[in-house]
Structure formats: C-alpha cells, structure tokens
Amino acid sequence: MSPDAAQRSVLRAADELFYAHGISGVVMSDIRDASGVSMRRLYAMYPSKSELVAAWLTDRHDTWMAWFAASVERHVAGGADPVLATFDAIAEWVTTPGYRGCAFINSLAETSEVDDTHRTIIAAHKRDLVEHLAQLAARGHSNAPSWFPAALAVIVDGAIVQCTIFASTDPLDAARSAVHQLLETIPT
Amino acid sequence: MSPDAAQRSVLRAADELFYAHGISGVVMSDIRDASGVSMRRLYAMYPSKSELVAAWLTDRHDTWMAWFAASVERHVAGGADPVLATFDAIAEWVTTPGYRGCAFINSLAETSEVDDTHRTIIAAHKRDLVEHLAQLAARGHSNAPSWFPAALAVIVDGAIVQCTIFASTDPLDAARSAVHQLLETIPT
DNA sequence: TTGACAAGAGAATGATCGTTCTCATACTAT
DNA sequence: ATAGTATGAGAACGATCATTCTCTTGTCAA
Incomplete structure (x- = not known):
C-alpha cells in the first residue's frame, strides 16, 4: 500500500470509528483492523492516539x-x-x-x-x-x-x-x- | 456515615467529577476518594459504574x-x-x-x-x-x-x-x- | 465478655489499552 | 544473488480500570 493510500485508509477508518463510537470508544487496534495499516506504520504516521x-x-x-x-x-x-x-x-x-x-x-x-x-x-x-x-x-x-x-x-x-x-x-x-x-x- | 449521607456524598462526588472530566475521565476510585465511601459500600449502592x-x-x-x-x-x-x-x-x-x-x-x-x-x-x-x-x-x-x-x-x-x-x-x-x-x- | 455479623481499607484479579518490540519477510541497490 | 534496509504481523509490556476478595476492625445482642 502506498503511503498516500495508507494515510487515506487510516483517516477513513478514523472517521467512521471515532464518529460512530466516540474517541474513547475506539482503540488503536480497531483503527488497524479497519484500515489494514499495521501498528508500526500507524505509529510512524501518528505518534500517538x-x-x-x-x-x-x-x-x-x-x-x-x-x-x-x-x-x-x-x-x-x-x-x-x-x-x-x-x-x-x-x-x-x-x-x-x-x-x-x-x-x-x-x-x-x-x-x-x-x-x-x-x-x-x-x-x-x-x-x-x-x-x-x-x-x-x-x-x-x-x-x-x-x-x-x-x-x-x-x-x-x-x-x-x-x-x-x-x-x-x-x-x-x-x-x-x-x-x-x-x-x-x-x-x- | 449514615446510608443517606453516604448516598448524598457519592452523588455529590459523581456530579463534580463526571461533569468536570466526562464519564470516561473518571474512575471508580476517584468517586471513592472524593466521597469517602468505600468501594464495598459504593458497589453495594450501585452495582456498576x-x-x-x-x-x-x-x-x-x-x-x-x-x-x-x-x-x-x-x-x-x-x-x-x-x-x-x-x-x-x-x-x-x-x-x-x-x-x-x-x-x-x-x-x-x-x-x-x-x-x-x-x-x-x-x-x-x-x-x-x-x-x-x-x-x-x-x-x-x-x-x-x-x-x-x-x-x-x-x-x-x-x-x-x-x-x-x-x-x-x-x-x-x-x-x-x-x-x-x-x-x-x-x-x- | 463473647460470638456473630456488618463494614472499611485497600490489595488482588482479570480485562483492556496505548505503545513498543521482535522476528520474519519482503524489497532495493549493486 | 546478496547485504542492508524497510515493513508487516502480532506478541509483549506496563499502565489503568471495573469489579471482587480478604483481612481486619468494629458493633451489638445476650
């Protein structure tokens, strides 16, 4: 997955999940699962939740x-x-x-x-x-x-x-x- | 502390803390500390957060x-x-x-x-x-x-x-x- | 005084979470 | 092809949390 596609996928997952369940109702592994972007890459893009x-x-x-x-x-x-x-x-x-x-x-x-x-x-x-x-x-x-x-x-x-x-x-x-x-x- | 006083103290602590920090920003031991009501009694009054x-x-x-x-x-x-x-x-x-x-x-x-x-x-x-x-x-x-x-x-x-x-x-x-x-x- | 139970302090438990680490697997440049 | 680097999968770590348990300290009836 290209860096751009990964970024878009993470933001799309974040939008769906954070909007639907609230910030504290979403855990980082939910973002990983929904975006298909690994933990490692996720934290490389955004150093914290x-x-x-x-x-x-x-x-x-x-x-x-x-x-x-x-x-x-x-x-x-x-x-x-x-x-x-x-x-x-x-x-x-x-x-x-x-x-x-x-x-x-x-x-x-x-x-x-x-x-x-x-x-x-x-x-x-x-x-x-x-x-x-x-x-x-x-x-x-x-x-x-x-x-x-x-x-x-x-x-x-x-x-x-x-x-x-x-x-x-x-x-x-x-x-x-x-x-x-x-x-x-x-x-x- | 009488049961009534304990109830009032817990509700007062809950109001101050939940309003100021949000529900997920308050943990049960915060309620205990602010109200002076023990965990045991707290859970006897309210079986869950x-x-x-x-x-x-x-x-x-x-x-x-x-x-x-x-x-x-x-x-x-x-x-x-x-x-x-x-x-x-x-x-x-x-x-x-x-x-x-x-x-x-x-x-x-x-x-x-x-x-x-x-x-x-x-x-x-x-x-x-x-x-x-x-x-x-x-x-x-x-x-x-x-x-x-x-x-x-x-x-x-x-x-x-x-x-x-x-x-x-x-x-x-x-x-x-x-x-x-x-x-x-x-x-x- | 004593025995039986109610309540407190707060440690233990098991789950969850944010974040990091390890190891295996690619890919790149030569 | 191969050494070196980047990446993925996901386990590990340490903290935190809701909830329960233990052990102790009353308290009260007889």
Whole structure:
C-alpha cells in the first residue's frame, strides 16, 4: 500500500470509528483492523492516539465544510434562499443513516481540559461555520442585524444537537420556522 | 456515615467529577476518594459504574431543572419577560466557574449506541426542558406559533453548546437578540 | 465478655489499552 | 544473488480500570 493510500485508509477508518463510537470508544487496534495499516506504520504516521484524533478532526473539518457548502449551493441553485438552504443541507445530513450529531461538539465533551490542541481545532471549525453562515446571510439579506450570523449558528448547532437527542427532525423544522420568521422581519 | 449521607456524598462526588472530566475521565476510585465511601459500600449502592452514571443523570436532572426554574422565576420577579428570563438564567450558569456545557449533551457524546438507559434519561431531560419552556412561552405569549417552544429549546441548547466551545457569552447574546426579535413579531 | 455479623481499607484479579518490540519477510541497490 | 534496509504481523509490556476478595476492625445482642 502506498503511503498516500495508507494515510487515506487510516483517516477513513478514523472517521467512521471515532464518529460512530466516540474517541474513547475506539482503540488503536480497531483503527488497524479497519484500515489494514499495521501498528508500526500507524505509529510512524501518528505518534500517538491524540495526534491521530487531531488529524481526524482537521480532515473532517475540511470534508464536512466542503460537503456543507456544496449542499447549500445545490439547494440555492434549486431556488432556495441562501439562509434557508442551510436547513435543507442539515436536513439531508440529519437523515443520513448513522447520523450521530456534530463530531466536533461530541469530541469536545470527551476532551479533557488540558488538551488544548483538540479544543483549538474544534473552536476553529465553529468559527469557520459562523463565517460561512455570515456570507450566506450577506447574500440577499445584506442588512440583517449584526447579531444575525451568530444567532443563525446557534440555531443550527442547537438543531444538530436536538435532532441527535430526539432522533427526529422535528427540532430542525422548528428551527427553520424560527429563522423563516426572523427573515420576514428583516427589510431586504 | 449514615446510608443517606453516604448516598448524598457519592452523588455529590459523581456530579463534580463526571461533569468536570466526562464519564470516561473518571474512575471508580476517584468517586471513592472524593466521597469517602468505600468501594464495598459504593458497589453495594450501585452495582456498576453505568448504574452510578444513570443515578447521577437522574439526580442532576432534578437538581438542574429546579435551579433553572427558580432562576427564571427570580428574573421574572425582577420584571423580565418569562421567555427572555430564560437567557438571564442561562447567562448566570454559563458564567459560573467550571462551566462545561450541558451534562446531558456531553454524556450523550460518550454513550455508546447500545446503552439505552442513559439515552432515555437524556432524552427525558430535554423533553422536560422543552415542556418547561413551553409553559414559560404560554405566560404572556399565549398565541405564539406552535413551533415556538421547540425553536426556543433549540436556541437555548445551541447557546449552551456554543458558549462552551467559544468560552464566551457572545453566542448567548446573539441568541437572546434573535428571540427578542421573534417575540416582537408575535401579537400579544 | 463473647460470638456473630456488618463494614472499611485497600490489595488482588482479570480485562483492556496505548505503545513498543521482535522476528520474519519482503524489497532495493549493486 | 546478496547485504542492508524497510515493513508487516502480532506478541509483549506496563499502565489503568471495573469489579471482587480478604483481612481486619468494629458493633451489638445476650
């Protein structure tokens, strides 16, 4: 297996396993078994589990943001409002089999207070999400109040969490209704 | 130590430790050391760590809901709108030293998909919170749309999560602004 | 006082985990 | 082909954990 293929295989295994079972629910030999990469090579690539987790989070940030942006644009191309298209994208995600909430929120719950590396990646992910939502809001709702993007991010994260807890899309629908109502009151 | 005192001491230790370090970040001997209750007695009370966690979550539900209701009423008595008083209460909580987000959301991230007991307690907690918020909304905003309580719960949970991630109260302020704006559009 | 049982301290047990090591097997360069 | 190096398979190691056991120290009824 080429170094590149090994790297991809490990990150794919890490994503499936860490997302499904949580960080402490996955042991290094699970990663080896799922990726087919030997312990020796695994530790040559990532000198500790913590660094593998950091690499996974970084990779997942890129992958997820790219997926999210593409999904939103697809719905915008179909005629949706850029802000409301956010909820169409999240609805797709939430109804995916194996959905278990936001990997970053979940990982934060498992991250001890001393591990700054993981926290930093997690916060950067959410900062990027807020920024992306701000750009969506700027398209077509250019005079939304300054708190709007941050509020939108709060609502999106709340919906992601509650859809996990209730195993239902009802919270997402309520969130969409609230944002729809909010947009009505914003002069274009 | 009386059986009652031992029970209280164990639950208090469980709350401090599980909340601060997460479930898998706490080992049973930590509970023993913090509570002063011997292993033998600990396992006589709770036959496994998982059952201790369940007892902790149940206890925390009662404690937290009581605190939240009281804090909201305090702010309502000070003249706040019952719905907006929610954000005053959450603001108190978020600025408490040692704040680490919602124990139930955090625990869900650590709970494996097979452990139905914990999931059930977590979902019941959030259901009770939604119901409480619905009752607050009914006071003074009796003709809010039917999605309003669920949306309010989504916004509250999102704010709780994002204040943890960003270690800031900014998300809470944005959330409050959004709800304030929403209430403006609801005919009394 | 004594005998019988309840409870504490904390060591023992067996499983699991992160990480490293060994040995056997390839591959590379000459 | 062969010495030298890299890699894989997976056992070994040392730490940690949930849980149980042992031994000791009360405590209380008669």
